[in-house]
Amino acid sequence: MHNGVHKEATAVSNSIKTILSDLETRNSGQPEFLQAVREVLTSLEPVVERFPKYSEMKVLERFVEPERVIMFRVSWVDDDGEIQVNRGYRVQMNSAIGPYKGGLRFHPSVYLGLLKFLAFEQVFKNSLTTLPMGGAKGGSDFDPKGKSDGEVRRFCQGFMTELYRHIGQFTDVPAGDIGVGSREIGFLFGQYKRIANQFTGVITGKGINWGGSEIRPEATGYGVVYFAEEMLATRSEDLAGKRCLVSGSGNVAQYTVEKLIDLGAKPLTLSDSDGFILDPDGIDADKLAYVLELKNLRRGRISEYAERFPRASFTSAGHGASNPLWSVPADCAFPSATQNEVSGVDAQNLVANGVQLVAEGANMPTTPEGVERLMSAKVLYGPGKAANAGGVAVSGLEMTQDIEHLSWTREQVDDRLRHIMRAIHTNVRAAAEEYDRPGDYVLGANIAGFVKVADAMLEQSTV
Ligand code: NDP
Numbered sequence: 001m002h003n004g005v006h007k008e009a010t011a012v013s014n015s016i017k018t019i020l021s022d023l024e025t026r027n028s029g030q031p032e033f034l035q036a037v038r039e040v041l042t043s044l045e046p047v048v049e050r051f052p053k054y055s056e057m058k059v060l061e062r063f064v065e066p067e068r069v070i071m072f073r074v075s076w077v078d079d080d081g082e083i084q085v086n087r088g089y090r091v092q093m094n095s096a097i098g099p100y101k102g103g104l105r106f107h108p109s110v111y112l113g114l115l116k117f118l119a120f121e122q123v124f125k126n127s128l129t130t131l132p133m134g135g136a137k138g139g140s141d142f143d144p145k146g147k148s149d150g151e152v153r154r155f156c157q158g159f160m161t162e163l164y165r166h167i168g169q170f171t172d173v174p175a176g177d178i179g180v181g182s183r184e185i186g187f188l189f190g191q192y193k194r195i196a197n198q199f200t201g202v203i204t205g206k207g208i209n210w211g212g213s214e215i216r217p218e219a220t221g222y223g224v225v226y227f228a229e230e231m232l233a234t235r236s237e238d239l240a241g242k243r244c245l246v247s248g249s250g251n252v253a254q255y256t257v258e259k260l261i262d263l264g265a266k267p268l269t270l271s272d273s274d275g276f277i278l279d280p281d282g283i284d285a286d287k288l289a290y291v292l293e294l295k296n297l298r299r300g301r302i303s304e305y306a307e308r309f310p311r312a313s314f315t316s317a318g319h320g321a322s323n324p325l326w327s328v329p330a331d332c333a334f335p336s337a338t339q340n341e342v343s344g345v346d347a348q349n350l351v352a353n354g355v356q357l358v359a360e361g362a363n364m365p366t367t368p369e370g371v372e373r374l375m376s377a378k379v380l381y382g383p384g385k386a387a388n389a390g391g392v393a394v395s396g397l398e399m400t401q402d403i404e405h406l407s408w409t410r411e412q413v414d415d416r417l418r419h420i421m422r423a424i425h426t427n428v429r430a431a432a433e434e435y436d437r438p439g440d441y442v443l444g445a446n447i448a449g450f451v452k453v454a455d456a457m458l459e460q461s462t463v
Contacts, residue, residue, distance in 0.1 A: 012049045016041050019060055030113025032161050032339060036364060039063050039371075041444045046435045059454045066119060068092040070114070072162040074140060074153045078147075087111075088159050090138035090166055090174075093119035095405055096456035096463075098132035099170055100390060100400075101143040103177030106184065107141035113276025115139060117339070118177075121363055122392070124449030126383040128424050131396035136172055138163070144179045156187035159409060169200040170401070173396050176205045178338065181251060181296070182217070193262035204395035215413040216391075221255025222414070223390015223421050224334060224382075225263065226352050228359040230328040230425035232441070235356075240264035243330040244357075247271045247323075248337030249295050249302045253389065256334050257288055270318075271337060272302045276325040279305075279312040319386075321345050329353040336361030344369030351377040360384035371442065385447040388429050395421045 003454060020038055026204045027033055041060060048054045070090040089112060092100045092183050100278050102122040115137045123135030140159060144152050146426040167174060176185055185205045187390055192202050199211075206212035215222070221429070248269040257267045266441065270285070270291065279287070296298045315324055326333065326346035333340050333355050339362065342350070347370035350358065358374055359382040360366065366374070366381075374381045382458035395419055401407055408416075431451075432444030 007429045009045070009049055009157065009353055012045055012055065014087050014368070015055060016045060016048070016060070016328060019064070023064055026112065026117075030116060032117040032364070032414055033113045033120065035368065036057050037342040039368060040120070040124070040446050043443045044450055046443075047447050047451065053458060057458055058233065059457055060202050062457065063094070063118070063123075063450075065455070066091050066093045066116060067095060068139075069102070069116075070163075070166050072102060072158075072159045074142070074150070074162065076157065078151055080250075084155075084157070086142040088138070088140045088162060089115050090163060090172070091115045092117040092166075092172060092296035093135045093137070094123040094453060094457075095129050095134035096437055096453050096460060097127060098134045099394070100136035100172035100176070101126055101133040101395065102136040102138070103175045104180045104184075104188075105137070106142045106144050107139070107157060107176040107301035108141055108143045110139045110141045114339075116364055119360065121385050123208075123453060124446060125389045126392055126396075127449040128386055128427065128445060129389050129393040129396060129454045130423055130427075131420075133394060133396055135391065136174070137177075138174060139180070142179075144184070149183070152184065154186045154288060156184055158192045160188045161195065161231070164195050167192075167202055168200050169399070173395070173399060174203050175392070176251070177190055177251050180205065181205075183261060191299045201399050204398045206398070211400055212400075214408065214410040215412055215417060216394050216398055217251065218255040218258065219279050219394035219417055220242070220252045220388050220391030221257070221336070222395065223417055224256050224359050224387050225259035226390065226421040227387040227425060228332065228334070228420055229263070230422060231357060231359065231382055231441075233430075235380070237356075237441040239332070242266065242332050243268055245325060245330045245333040245350075246361075247276065247325055247335050247365075248340060248362065249291060250337075253334075253336040254288070254292055256281055256294070256336055256361055259293075260334075261285055261288065262294045265332070268330060270302055270305065270330060271325055273337075274301055274303055275314055276323075277302055277312050278316050278325075278328055279309060281311055287444055301411045315398075326351060330355055332357040332359070334359055334361050335365035337365065338362055339364045340365040340367050344373055347373035352372070352377060356380060358382065359387045361388050365390070375440070375442070380439075383442050383445050385449060386441060389424055390417050390421055393417060397414040 118137035126133040322345040428444035431448040
């Protein structure tokens, strides 16, 4: 390397190290946020070297500080008449390229650091979709599991009674995530409308008869599979006949399996926090219909699949450093449950058992050690912020339809989703190539997502 260039590289690397160490001091106790930022900032080194304006204008320092954080109390009354208290949040991370947009998560593990990681990732993801959306995330430590419909409704109404003043169709448009599906979106929207006295597209994932979009429930899962197809095509392969591992059994997992079946692949597994099922014959359309009824209507557990289909087995979740789901011999893997569900050991097992592609339906499901192992084994690795962007992309299309008071057909929305996933794939690969790292989807996604937002921030001055 030329001496001057080398000096510049070292200076950038040192300045990123300083930003990261300051961040650790200011955000101790938020490991997921620090993990997400570390991964992104490290891969942005070459772009910051090439364009000193980003350092001079403190763009990275601004990127890692949310524009606004809202934290509030949600009190509600359970079925026994007891008052319950939960914490609600909205992290409005970045609005440089559009109104804040990102899901709501209801899960006992939710705290500020988790939502900051998700909001940070969302900024890059939304930028990659090609649509004008800023990034946010919100939610609560409320656990909908085991709660009655009435309890969930009262909680959602309490949550929205505070959140409503901070959101709006041109300000911040939430959506679903873990624990927030069509039932919760209905309760939340209904309460917003009641308080604001406005019927607007303030939330996405709505029912089809009241402003929702076709394909929104399917979008994340379908999009992940479209992205996987694009990745495989670079090696002149397709999904037909491929044995696939899918984790989770919620929204993303369900529609990932549906699209895999459509394309002739053979999905073998599904899971929830109790463990996973392995169906050696493959999950077909009829079995998937059973899963949808089990999980979405009866709110049952995935272990019941093995009782209904005796050739399938159920394995309880362990607590070790590895999850046996990722040791099942297969060609492709689609982690679709939660963050850090694929450890370094799991990644090693995936590689050892033949996996050539990992496309992330969940956000940050692979630990840094896992990512390292997959990439050094030359596995096609599609990080969540690129591979699962189809969900928010169709949410963006829902916002457009709401504003136009029009509904597009299933075919129209699916066609747009395909185009968007293809464009994300092309842009990510192009960015990786531009920076001499062909095939590096991590670097490509981070750089392509960053540049658009960073340039918008520069043009808008010191905001
Ligand atoms: P759902 O609530 O519909 O399903 C989540 C699934 O993951 C359930 O099977 C759940 O099992 C399992 N799960 C959740 N937390 C854990 C955990 N800590 N350990 C083990 N299993 C767990 O959520 P989604 O399908 O919507 O979301 C799944 C992932 O996809 C998340 O990472 C989310 O951020 C991401 N994502 C979702 C999008 C969307 O449009 N919905 C868009 C982009 C990304 P159990 O029932 O036992 O909790």
